[in-house]
Amino acid sequence: MTRFEFHPVRNPTVRMNGVCPYFTMYPLRFPFARLGSVKRGTRVLDPFCGRGTTNFAARLHGLASAGLDSNPVAAAVAQAKLVSASVKEVMAACRRALRTGGRAAPDGDFWQRCYHEATLSEICALRGFFLKRAELSAAEVMLRAVVLGILHGPRSKGEPTYLSNQMPRTYATKPASAVRFWQKREMEPEYVDVLGAVKRRAEYLLAKLPEGTEGEVRLADSRVPASYEGLGEFDLVITSPPYLGMRTYWPDQWLRNWFLGGPEQVEYARPEQITTQDAEPFCADLASVWRACAGACTRDARLIIRFGALPSYGTEPSALIKRTLALADCGWEIRTIKRAGAASQGRRQADQFQTKQSEAIEEVDVYCQLAH
Ligand SMILES: C[S@@+](CC[C@H](N)C(=O)[O-])C[C@H]1O[C@@H](n2cnc3c(N)ncnc32)[C@H](O)[C@@H]1O
Incomplete structure (x- = not known):
């Protein structure tokens, strides 16, 4: 099998994925690899779609997808990943x-x-x-x-x-x-x-866009079940929630947010964004998302989560994610947890943060299955 070329200069088909940097993005190869062996017709969901990396990977594989994000910059960028225009x-x-x-x-x-x-x-x-x-x-x-x-x-x-x-x-x-x-x-x-x-x-x-696929990206709060209405059912969820302890998600995009109608000054937080400062409300919010996703999924759907936390929070990312899934109590069972980075050094989401964040962010990939 020939290896897929991810370099945008050598493969113009992937260029659109880099239309706008979005600080917390994961590399295209992460969702792309997870979608490589799925059945034809698999429908993919990302409830924290960010710049739409999962949706673009689904498009490259000819799969239908949906994305939700409550940051207008993310939603606007991700929407462009699914359209075609010359x-x-x-x-x-x-x-x-x-x-x-x-x-x-x-x-x-x-x-x-x-x-x-x-x-x-x-x-x-x-x-x-x-x-x-x-x-x-x-x-x-x-x-x-x-x-x-x-x-x-x-x-x-x-x-x-x-x-x-x-x-x-x-x-x-x-x-x-x-x-x-x-x-x-x-x-x-x-x-x-x-x-x-x-x-x-x-x-x-736009030198060479991939074939279009069915899909929709919504500016919406993924904790709320109504946000998923009318999107249909999903077989596979691939996502990466905000990381516990990361404070800069919203203010770092303040100028792009202004362009989309936001204020002329820097805003530091918004209620429609999951809080990343305290573990308790953070876990409760993530649990709501896992529950809402289960409600939008087929019976034996799978959920793949790339997740991280700052070590100063004193909780291992895997312990934290287990807690959110237990709190959700809606049938997601963990099958495997892998350390991200062990198999793909330099390709972790945390590597994309070019911030003053001094602590190393620990990341894991969590594989779950819905069991009713
Ligand atoms: C780690 S980023 C996802 C990045 C994505 N994997 C990518 O490649 O661009 C987490 C995203 O969760 C979004 N988010 C935070 N709270 C949310 C909520 N309540 N509903 C939907 N999205 C939310 C943030 O706006 C951010 O874009």
Whole structure:
């Protein structure tokens, strides 16, 4: 059997998976490998879909899938993993959006230094356009994800990839420290033509999309059974919940969240996000998700969880996940627990965190079966 090529330069079919970094993503090869031996027609669910890695892996295998995530950035990026649109269609959508969107731009030091005035005005036009739309076409879903992916990132010597002044790509710096950084280095934002930047990025990402498959990604709270209504039944759940102790999920995406209609300031938490600070409410929340998933699954469905916790919490990830499944008390039985990383060094989800997180995150893969 030939090995699947995961490198986006060598295999254009996987490029779309990298449309926008999402801080807590797991590598494509993790869900892809788990889906390699399933029966045709298997329906896949990810109740914490993040940037839609599971959904994209399902698409590559020609399988139907659904995803839920309560972070608007995650849902917008994951939705783009399931649609098909050409560069021409995305560019037509971009031109339309730039013509029709509102242009009220936020004011203040951060905004003046992050974007050139004209670039910010174009970004605001796109933002206004998306906020006014009740339903998006496939090309608009794709455009939105492309713009999220280039909203901030490092400056380059040649034609710019990113719209912002110098910034990390994976997370947005907080306004005060970003301003200090730019002031100290006397870095002024340069004009970046949004249309040109979108075109360059879309040409790369959409060079060869995989065949489309049936699927839906919802901006929804996966603890609530109603969030799964109308999605049909699932045979396999592959997911990775928030990790206990990780604090940065929400604030790190504050600028992308602003683009999607969020506030101009950094927000630190939201009630629709599972709390990761205290073990008790965290376990109760995860138990609700496992219960809701069981309700959306076929009788002998399987559940695969990649899970981690910061060692300072004093609880082994495997003990913690066992507790959440026991609390759920809905038929998920653990078959195997493997340490993630033992068999695939450097391919763990924790390796994707490029943060100041100093502690090593311990990860496990937990395999369960539904037994009624
Ligand atoms: C570890 S990340 C999943 C990353 C994903 N595997 C990927 O590759 O992108 C956990 C996700 O859970 C989401 N989340 C947290 N609370 C949630 C809730 N109540 N309902 C749905 N999603 C939630 C977060 O927004 C985050 O995207």
